Amino acid sequence: MRRLVVALCVLLFCLTITNSTAIARDVLRFGVITLNHPLVMYRHYLPFTDYLAKRLGIEIELVLAADYQGIVDAMAEERVDIALLAGVSYLKVQETTATRLICAVRSQEGTPTSRSAIVVRADRQDIRSLHELKGHSFAFGSKDSTSSYLGPLGYLVKHGITPEDFSHWQNFRTHDAVIRALLRGKVDAGAVSKEALAKFPAESLKVLAITPQLPGFVLVSTANVPEALHARLQTLLLNLNYQDPELASSLERWSPMLRAGFTGVDESHYAPVQKLMQELEAQGFYGDKR
Incomplete structure (x- = not known):
């Protein structure tokens, strides 16, 4: 009898697990x-x-x-x-x-890729090219972001600009936060995806460069x-x-x-x-x- 009870308990446990899995699916x-x-x-x-x-x-x-x-x-x-x-x-x-x-x-x-933009505020006449970024502050997105950190960082380094060339640089949590910091004058330049850039008025920001596709x-x-x-x-x-x-x-x-x-x-x-x-x-x- 004890063996039968144990067997029934095991069977009931297995049925419960199976049913839980089905419900989860x-x-x-x-x-x-x-x-x-x-x-x-x-x-x-x-x-x-x-x-x-x-x-x-x-x-x-x-x-x-x-x-x-x-x-x-x-x-x-x-x-x-x-x-x-x-x-x-x-x-x-x-x-x-x-x-x-x-x-x-x-x-x-139409591609499974994205591009990033390196931007400054439109009224910044003192920054018209990538190399004029040196000595200024810069904003990236999250350190885990491809299009607002990894991709733009790689592009800048390839063009002879490293983080050490900035007066200071920092990471913001989102692309939108980077752009808001730019528009408020908290940083001089930044990197965001083209998709994020499209959400803000084109006349408010100046694009210095578009990165290759990633x-x-x-x-x-x-x-x-x-x-x-x-x-x-x-x-x-x-x-x-x-x-x-x-x-x-x-x-x-x-x-x-x-x-x-x-x-x-x-x-x-x-x-x-x-x-x-x-x-x-x-x-x-x-x-x-x-």
């Missing part, structure tokens, strides 16, 4: 980095997740990570199932978490997402029908970053980012040697 947790006010993030991403949920027939929960490291931790700790990542964050996730690429986000130029954002899933669901999501995003009235109605409410659509990429997509990181680390301008 009924909700797909989608993680994004909070780069704006949380209300803005919800307004930009809930229409996207609602559209996916309806098409996939599964509930999708939007999870906002506080910062770049937050999304890396959320994936490692299995608090999200899929995530929107770029450059440095993607490479850091790969070190801790088994992931599968879903697709890349197309930029407004890989942009990608969507990835963790190993917890069933392969069949991963494949359905990938197929859905890569085959969006822009003539569909339902999609058109939803699309205009998505984050501007997502409206140009998606394209396929493989694991080699972020090789240029890895290479740039290694080059700057070897020169002592990035990572632990910085």
